[in-house]
Amino acid sequence: AQTVTQSQPEMSVQEAETVTLSCTYDTSENNYYLFWYKQPPSRQMILVIRQEAYKQQNATENRFSVNFQKAAKSFSLKISDSQLGDTAMYFCAFMKSTETSGSRLTFGEGTQLTVNP
Amino acid sequence: AAGVIQSPRHLIKEKRETATLKCYPIPRHDTVYWYQQGPGQDPQFLISFYEKMQSDKGSIPDRFSAQQFSDYHSELNMSSLELGDSALYFCASSFRAFSTDTQYFGPGTRLTVL
Numbered sequence: 536a537q538t539v540t541q542s543q544p545e546m547s548v549q550e551a552e553t554v555t556l557s558c559t560y561d562t563s564e565n566n567y568y569l570f571w572y573k574q575p576p577s578r579q580m581i582l583v584i585r586q587e588a589y590k591q592q593n594a595t596e597n598r599f600s601v602n603f604q605k606a607a608k609s610f611s612l613k614i615s616d617s618q619l620g621d622t623a624m625y626f627c628a629f630m631k632s633t634e635t636s637g638s639r640l641t642f643g644e645g646t647q648l649t650v651n652p
Numbered sequence: 653a654a655g656v657i658q659s660p661r662h663l664i665k666e667k668r669e670t671a672t673l674k675c676y677p678i679p680r681h682d683t684v685y686w687y688q689q690g691p692g693q694d695p696q697f698l699i700s701f702y703e704k705m706q707s708d709k710g711s712i713p714d715r716f717s718a719q720q721f722s723d724y725h726s727e728l729n730m731s732s733l734e735l736g737d738s739a740l741y742f743c744a745s746s747f748r749a750f751s752t753d754t755q756y757f758g759p760g761t762r763l764t765v766l
Contacts, residue, residue, distance in 0.1 A: 568753070578740060580695070580757035626694055630753065637683050637700035637707025640744075640755060645694055 537562045537629050541643035548617045549651050555602075556612045556646045558627030566632035569603065569610045570640070575623040583625070586610065588632075617650045624648075654679055656758030658743050664764045665733050673728040673761045677745030683707070684726040685744040685755055686718060695742060701726060702748065733765045 538561045548554035560569070571583040586594045586603050593601050598615045614621055627643040657676040665671050677684050683702045687695035697710035701720035712718075715733075720726045730737060740762050744755040 570754075572757075577759075578762075579759055580742060580744075582754065582756065585754055630755075632753075635702060635707055635748075637685070637702040638753060639685070639697035639700065639708050639710055640687075640695070641697070642694035 537564070537567075537631065537641045539627055539629050539641055539643035541625075541627055541646050543646045544644070545647045545649070547649040547651055548614075550617055550619060552617055553613060553615045554617055554648065556614075556625050556627075556648065558610045558612070558643055560608050560610065560627070560629050560643075562608070562629065562631070564631045568630045568632060569601075570628040570630065571599070571601070571612045572626045572628060572642075573621075573623040574626065574645075575620075580626075584612065614648075619650050619652060622648060622650045656743055656745050656756055658741075658758040658761050660761060661759065662762050662764075664766065666766055667733060667735065669733050669765075671730045671733060671763060673730070673741055673743075673763070675726045675728070675743030675745075675758060677724050677726070677743075678747075678756060681745035681747045681756075682724060683746045683748055683753070684720055684724070685746070686712075686726070686728050687742040687744065687757075689740040689742060689760075691739075698728070730763075735765050738763060738765045 569586045628640045685700040686698040689695040698712040700708045704720045718728045740760045744757045
């Protein structure tokens with residue numbers, strides 16, 4: 536079974552600054568995907584970024600980027616130029632790659648990020 | 653762009669009653685997932701369907717059942733409701749293409765059991 540650990544229950548950052556959220560995972564799988572989802576106060580789960588384990592290049596989506604260290608089983612999220620709208624609970628998630636569809640997401644405990652004006 | 657639709661958005665039931673949650677995936681998506689998120693917790697996987705067949709099963713109670721229909725919508729049926737079933741229930745969908753399988757979530761159904 537896979538486990539995902541987010542060791543920072545809460546973090547805060549000043550508007551326009553940069554913040555990094557940590558995530559580690561444990562798996563015996565070689566092929567898998569990693570995700571960051573955000574959950575703002577509306578409770579909607581919104582995809583932030585995705586990383587394929589077979590890709591060495593770190594994924595980037597505008598102000599969001601990841602630092603994927605496969606050997607260390609680490610997957611951190613960096614948010615640049617933080618905005619008030621980034622305030623949310625951030626979940627790191629693992630999904631193993633299978634030949635059939637429908638593989639589950641396993642989530643970490645979440646990190647509550649607050650962006651202060 | 654069309655998103656995942658869930659209905660109802662809010663549901664209040666009494667203990668021992670039955671509830672049915674519905675999910676309409678993004679058009680062309682062939683896989684549906686159900687998750688349960690308790691207060692202050694991360695989402696927990698319940699069950700998934702690919703092309704109308706169950707593809708993965710998590711910690712779904714025996715009191716719960718689900719299915720995916722020919723139009724790809726899915727329903728989660730919950731019987732003999734307990735207080736502990738109060739939670740936010742998410743449906744997500746994905747499209748099986750080149751193993752991407754990125755799951756997109758609906759807004760959730762908030763179930764309160766009194």
